[in-house]
Amino acid sequence: MNKEKQIELLQHLVQIPTVDDHEKQVVDYIVKLFEAYKDEARITRIPYQGDRESVVISIGPRDSDFKLGFSGHMDVVNLGDPNAWKDDPFSGKLYDNGTKMYGRGTTDMKSGLAGMVATMLTLLEEKASLKGELRLLATVGEETGMWGSEELTKQGYVDDLDVLVIGEDTTDLNVVYASNGDIDYTVTSYGKVAISSQAGAGINALDNMLDFIHMANQKLRTQPKIHETLGPLVHNVTMISGGDQVNSIPGKITARGNVRINPLYTVAEVQEMLESIILELNTWPDYKFELEYDYLCGAVDGDLQGEYVITAKQMLGEILGHPVKIVGEPGATDASNFVKSPSAPVMLVVGPGNDSVHQIDEYVDIDEYLAATEFYKRFARKYLT
Numbered sequence: 001m002n003k004e005k006q007i008e009l010l011q012h013l014v015q016i017p018t019v020d021d022h023e024k025q026v027v028d029y030i031v032k033l034f035e036a037y038k039d040e041a042r043i044t045r046i047p048y049q050g051d052r053e054s055v056v057i058s059i060g061p062r063d064s065d066f067k068l069g070f071s072g073h074m075d076v077v078n079l080g081d082p083n084a085w086k087d088d089p090f091s092g093k094l095y096d097n098g099t100k101m102y103g104r105g106t107t108d109m110k111s112g113l114a115g116m117v118a119t120m121l122t123l124l125e126e127k128a129s130l131k132g133e134l135r136l137l138a139t140v141g142e143e144t145g146m147w148g149s150e151e152l153t154k155q156g157y158v159d160d161l162d163v164l165v166i167g168e169d170t171t172d173l174n175v176v177y178a179s180n181g182d183i184d185y186t187v188t189s190y191g192k193v194a195i196s197s198q199a200g201a202g203i204n205a206l207d208n209m210l211d212f213i214h215m216a217n218q219k220l221r222t223q224p225k226i227h228e229t230l231g232p233l234v235h236n237v238t239m240i241s242g243g244d245q246v247n248s249i250p251g252k253i254t255a256r257g258n259v260r261i262n263p264l265y266t267v268a269e270v271q272e273m274l275e276s277i278i279l280e281l282n283t284w285p286d287y288k289f290e291l292e293y294d295y296l297c298g299a300v301d302g303d304l305q306g307e308y309v310i311t312a313k314q315m316l317g318e319i320l321g322h323p324v325k326i327v328g329e330p331g332a333t334d335a336s337n338f339v340k341s342p343s344a345p346v347m348l349v350v351g352p353g354n355d356s357v358h359q360i361d362e363y364v365d366i367d368e369y370l371a372a373t374e375f376y377k378r379f380a381r382k383y384l385t
Contacts, residue, residue, distance in 0.1 A: 001122045006373055007101075007366065009033075010114040011092035013074075014103040023074040023140045023148075024053040030117055030138065031055065037124045046151060052140045054148040056157055059120055060130035060384060067133045068383055069164035069345060070120075070376065071149070071334055072113030073142030076105035077358050084360045099366055106364040112167025112351030113138060115373035119380055132384040135161065142334055146297065149334035158338045161345040163308050165379065168333045169353025172324060173372060175312045176349035179329035180230055181261035181299035181336055183270055186254060187212060187278070190288040193244065193251035202249035203286045205242065209253045212289060213237050215277050216257065223273075225264035228304065229328030233270070234260040256294070260330060263301035271296075297336035300347060308346050315378050316350070319371050350375060 001009075016025045027045060034041045034057060042062070046054040054074075079089050087093055089104040101111075116136055123130065137157055139148025158164060170176050189209040194202025220235035235257065242253035259270055274291060281287045302309060309326055316324045335347045352368040 001118050001125060003370055006114070006118045006370060007094075009118055010101065010106070010111055010364075010369060013110040013114050014092040014101065014105055015090050017090050018075050018105065019078050020075055020141070020144050022051045023048075024051045026074040027053045027055045027138065030057070033117065033121060034124075040124055041120075046148075046155070048140045048147060048151070054140050054152060055138045056135060056152065057120065057138075058133055058135045059124060060133040062133055064132040066131070066383060067135060067161045068380060069135050069137060069158060069161040070116040070167065071137040071139065071164060071338070072109055072116055072167040072351075073139045073148065073334060074110075074113065075141055075143050076108065076110070077143050079104055080360050086361055094366070095363075100363045101366060101369075102361055102363045104362055106362055107169045107353055108357045108362070109168050109351055111364045111369045112169065112372060115351075115369065115376050116167050118373050119376040122377060123380065128381070128385055130384045134380055134384055139334055145295065146332075146334055146337050149337035153337050153341055156341075158341045158345060159343050163346045163348070163383070164335075164338060165376065166333055166335055166347065166349045167351040167372070167376075168329075168349050169351045169357055170327075170329070170349055171353050171355075173316050173320065173350060173352065173368060173375070174325045174327045175309055175316065176329040177302035177304060177306070177309045177326055178227070178230060178263050179300045179333055179335055179349070180234075180263075180331065181267060182295060182297050182332045183259040183261065183267060183293065184256065184295040185259075185274065186256050186292045186294055188290045189253045189255075190290075191249065191251045191253075191286070194249045196247045196249055199249055202251070205250045205253040208281070208287050208289075209240070209255055211287075212277065212281060213255065215281070216274065219273055219277060220259060220270070223265070225262070227262040227264055227328065230262045230330060233262060233265060234330075261299050263299040265299070267296050267298050297332050298339060300335045300339045302346065302348065306346060309348055311382065312348055312350060312375070312379065316371075316375055319374050319378070
């Protein structure tokens with residue numbers, strides 16, 4: 001597949017609006033690309049709900065000793081104000097003398113997905129003799145809960161993989177070998193309403209909530225285990241609501257918090273930290289708290305000097321003409337579900353990326369997209385041919 005076809009492929013993916021929905025339309029398009037290779041490509045569609053599907057596409061011998069996985073999600077985040085964009089966010093148009101493509105999902109992460117699809121099609125076009133299997137996992141709902149990767153993991157699609165490359169955006173095409181996990185939680189403080197002129201007759205749920213926030217920050221921000229690239233645990237309370245009116249003591253306050261978990265801690269360990277605070281506060285007079293978890297996903301760790309990580313770093317340096325870094329990713333990816341496999345593969349993340357992710361006028365540099373695609377091709381050829 002030449003460069004023009006690779007760019008056209010990405011444009012088609014960007015032109016399919018998949019803001020937390022409609023991934024089935026992406027699957028329809030991708031599956032159509034493989035129609036000419038129906039005897040070589042094995043395709044399994046995994047329905048989620050409505051117009052949403054994940055898809056698994058495999059080429060090469062299924063009974064091989066080595067299996068390489070590619071993965072990318074098909075959904076994108078919301079647009080913000082669509083009128084603030086320089087053009088239709090789903091146009092896939094090229095700008096700046098053809099050096100950039102603007103549009104929602106160009107970087108996060110339809111360029112990575114397009115590069116992986118292009119790699120598989122190129123191997124099929126070349127009639128490459130594969131000694132191992134290459135399997136693409138294209139998932140739904142990564143941005144809002146990682147539903148697709150959760151289901152594919154449950155169904156065993158990563159259990160027999162030796163290595164899995166995730167095409168999520170990475171700055172400067174650096175190689176991500178480890179990533180943080182994530183806990184989102186809701187905590188509720190219950191007090192007693194009273195008129196503010198007689199505050200002693202009430203119980204101020206907000207005052208009590210401030211005690212929780214202080215204790216949670218103190219406990220989680222001072223944990224001793226510091227990851228070599230991702231650093232310490234990160235805790236923030238990011239939303240707070242409650243109270244009825246300005247001259248009333250609030251009887252109920254709700255807060256939401258987020259913990260980024262480095263790979264040296266488990267989800268269960270961080271849950272125990274939060275729950276121990278709630279247990280202690282609930283023994284204090286006039287304190288009543290409830291804690292609920294909204295989202296849980298574990299961290300992913302890897303070997304900084306592992307074969308696949310070092311190989312990826314060397315290949316990308318050759319393609320780009322300058323060194324890349326091996327780094328940790330502070331955010332979570334579908335890897336947080338894939339790592340739950342009973343025999344999880346080595347995982348690394350490499351994809352076109354920049355600081356426009358999730359922003360108005362998101363874009364991808366075409367040269368970086370093509371470089372990432374070249375990396376996927378070289379990596380696949382090294383281990384499968």
